[in-house]
Amino acid sequence: MNGKIIAIDTREKEFENKLRKLKAGDVIMLSGIMHTMRDRAHKRAVELLEEGRKLPFEIKVVFHASPIIVNNRIISIGPTTSARMEKETKKLLGKTGLVMVLGKGGMGRSTFGKKGIYCALTGGAGAYYAQFLRIKKKYWRDLGAETVYELEARKVPALVAIAKGKNLYALL
Amino acid sequence: MKISPEQIEKLIVEGVTRVPPYVEEKIRRIHSHSKGVERMQLGTMLEAIEIARKKKVPLCQDTGVAMFFVRIGRNAKFNGIEFEKSVKKTLERMHILRKNVISPFSKRNKGNVGVGIPVFHYEFSSDLIDEAEITYVPKGGGSENGSALCMLNPNEGKERIIKFAVAHVKKLGAKACPPYIIGIGIGGTADSALLLSKKAMGRDFNSNGNKEIEELEEEILKKVNALGIGVMGFGGKNTALKVNVEVNDAHIASLPVGISVSCWALRKAKIILSDEG
Numbered sequence: 409m410n411g412k413i414i415a416i417d418t419r420e421k422e423f424e425n426k427l428r429k430l431k432a433g434d435v436i437m438l439s440g441i442m443h444t445m446r447d448r449a450h451k452r453a454v455e456l457l458e459e460g461r462k463l464p465f466e467i468k469v470v471f472h473a474s475p476i477i478v479n480n481r482i483i484s485i486g487p488t489t490s491a492r493m494e495k496e497t498k499k500l501l502g503k504t505g506l507v508m509v510l511g512k513g514g515m516g517r518s519t520f521g522k523k524g525i526y527c528a529l530t531g532g533a534g535a536y537y538a539q540f541l542r543i544k545k546k547y548w549r550d551l552g553a554e555t556v557y558e559l560e561a562r563k564v565p566a567l568v569a570i571a572k573g574k575n576l577y578a579l580l
Numbered sequence: 581m582k583i584s585p586e587q588i589e590k591l592i593v594e595g596v597t598r599v600p601p602y603v604e605e606k607i608r609r610i611h612s613h614s615k616g617v618e619r620m621q622l623g624t625m626l627e628a629i630e631i632a633r634k635k636k637v638p639l640c641q642d643t644g645v646a647m648f649f650v651r652i653g654r655n656a657k658f659n660g661i662e663f664e665k666s667v668k669k670t671l672e673r674m675h676i677l678r679k680n681v682i683s684p685f686s687k688r689n690k691g692n693v694g695v696g697i698p699v700f701h702y703e704f705s706s707d708l709i710d711e712a713e714i715t716y717v718p719k720g721g722g723s724e725n726g727s728a729l730c731m732l733n734p735n736e737g738k739e740r741i742i743k744f745a746v747a748h749v750k751k752l753g754a755k756a757c758p759p760y761i762i763g764i765g766i767g768g769t770a771d772s773a774l775l776l777s778k779k780a781m782g783r784d785f786n787s788n789g790n791k792e793i794e795e796l797e798e799e800i801l802k803k804v805n806a807l808g809i810g811v812m813g814f815g816g817k818n819t820a821l822k823v824n825v826e827v828n829d830a831h832i833a834s835l836p837v838g839i840s841v842s843c844w845a846l847r848k849a850k851i852i853l854s855d856e857g
Contacts, residue, residue, distance in 0.1 A: 409616040435620070448687065476641050476678045483676065484632075484641040489722045489755045513722075513754045514813055530621050530812060531722070531757035532845030533628035534641035535597075552689030553679045565624075567617060569814075576617065578808050578815035579753050 410434045415563070418442065418468055427507055430525055432574040437563040438527070441544070442469035442510065444557045446488055449548060450496035457503050465547050465558060467504050470497075472511035474553050475541075476534070482541055482559075484534030487512035490526070494519060510566060514577040517570075526570035540564040581657050581712060581853050588670040592646070595716045595849035596638040596676065602785050603761070603846050604629055606821045610759070610811075617814045625844060640845050643677040644718035646698035649779070653708030657855060663714075664700060668693045680721070701775065711854045717782060718847050726756040726841035729774055734835045738796065741766060741837050746803045748839055749820070754813025757843035760820040762804065765838040767828035773838035780824040781840040782848055788826065797823045811844075 410433045416426050418440025430436065443465060445453065453463055472493060475485035490497075490511030497515065500506045501524050508524060509515070512531040520526050529537060545558040569576045599607075607629075611622035632639035648667065652658045671677065671692040681694040692698070705713075728748045732740050745764055763781025765773045787794045801823040810816030821844065830836060 409620065433617070474641065474678065476638055476643065476676060478675050483635075484638040484678075486641050488642070489725075491755055512757065512812065528812065528814075530624040530628075532640045532843050533624050535632035535635065535637050535639050536624055536628035538637065539631070552682070565620075567620065576815075577754060577813045578810055579750070579813070 409567070413437055413565070415439070424507060427525060430568045430571050432568055432571045432576050434568040436527065436566050436568060438469075438566050439561050439563055440469070442471045442559050442561055443467050444471045444473045444475065444559065445493075446472055446474055446554050447492055448551050448554045449556050450493045450500070452548065454496045454499050457499065463504065465545075465556065467500070467506050469508045469510065470500070470506055471559070472509065474555070475538070475557065477543065480543060482538045482543060484538050485541055486534035486537050487529040487531055489513045490515050514569060514575065514580045517573065517575055517580065520570045521573065525568055527566040528569040528576075529564070529566055537564065581659075581855050583663060583666060583714070583851070583853055585666055585670050587851060588667055589674065591714070591716050591849050591851050592670065592674060592718075593636060593676065595847050596643045596718050597632045597636050598849070599629060599639065599845055599847060600784065603821065603844070606785070607844065610818050614811075618811045618816050618818070621812045621814065638676055639847065640720060640843075641678060642720040642722065643680065644720040644724075645680060646671055646692060647717040647719050648698060648700050649715040649717065649782070650700065650702045651705040651708060651713040652702060653711045654704070654706060655710040656708065656712045658712045658853075660702065667698060671698060711852055713850065713852045715782065715848055715850045720843060723756040723841050723843040726752045726839075727774065728839040729770055730837050731770065732835040732837055734830070734833065736835065742796070742800055742803065744837055745800050745823075745839060746807070749804045749809070750807050752841065754809055756841050757845065758809055758813065758820065759811055759818045759844050761842040761844075761846050762800075762820050762823045763840040763842070764800070764823065764825045765828070765840075766825065766836070767830040768836060769834075770836050772828060773836035774840070775838070776826045776828060777838035777840040780826040781842050781846075783824045783826075785822045788824075793825050793827060797825050800825070
């Protein structure tokens, strides 16, 4: 784990520049906008792109997750296993504004080549991450628990786990 | 003997908001010796445990599919039909559970009650008299995907069992949120070996009293931890907190081995009903 904690906001001008400087092992405090996407949202997104159409939302940061919501407030949210979205993530990285993925368990070495970084959140800790995230908008509500939520993040602690071809995972 | 909707709700809330004390203790112990990335991960787990307990919110957003393991005493008047009806009704109205159940092909969302879900397992137990013991286990998808069954050759024996278990965990990697609690069910039939593995997973960290099994558990744990997967996959010797093994007899031609994996956030809650109320 590298030294100090790096604050980063998806809404700041310097966001992508800052991203390029991150190394595996850095710890960030992420603020700004992200979208939750899991299995079916990925499938649908890739299908739309392959038909030459656009997504109804602009993605920069994708969070592999789906929350528990009570009265429009998130009471528990945490990462799901990223490996299931491997194939689709490769496609989204090339064809959309996606530059950062939040998840758990890691992804293959080849997925994040030159473009994009992967940040790990701790699995099973939904009660912890709920305190940093608020719902802004909802897309594809027909997907039920897999609805795409546009979230506003306030200082989510995350570990940069894959960046510039370096991977912190022991067996990946 | 009756279980009220309030009792079921309480059981479910307790189940999804807490880990058993023996799991928390173990996480605390390894946290106190950890550093760097491992410490960060374990620290987040401990904070989440605290918040979930205090705010009564689900520790993990994956509140799983509901499993109920019911043990019925010899004289217990347990009405299973009423029980299941009451459980389903309660699950349907509880907002703190994520709507996890879908139809596999149409993908239509069913909330938390669907065809064959929740899962109920019943057994009669001679150590209970006029009581019934109900254990609720919310089983997450990521960890349930770490299940496995292998029908071994009976001549292959222990060594092959160990090899299979260790190779399986290696393949699973960090996908099911390590450090794991691993249940292994040996013997019986294919279905009963898997069920036995789930019961082994739910056993606490004490020995089941059989020295031979204890040694087998320790050997598998040692080898699994030598894989170096580590907490959340970031390396180190804490890939599993515990391996629990249970053994049944088997057919002369069979050696079934079932594996069930729990993430570090093992969740379960128990209630004992008796005729006196």
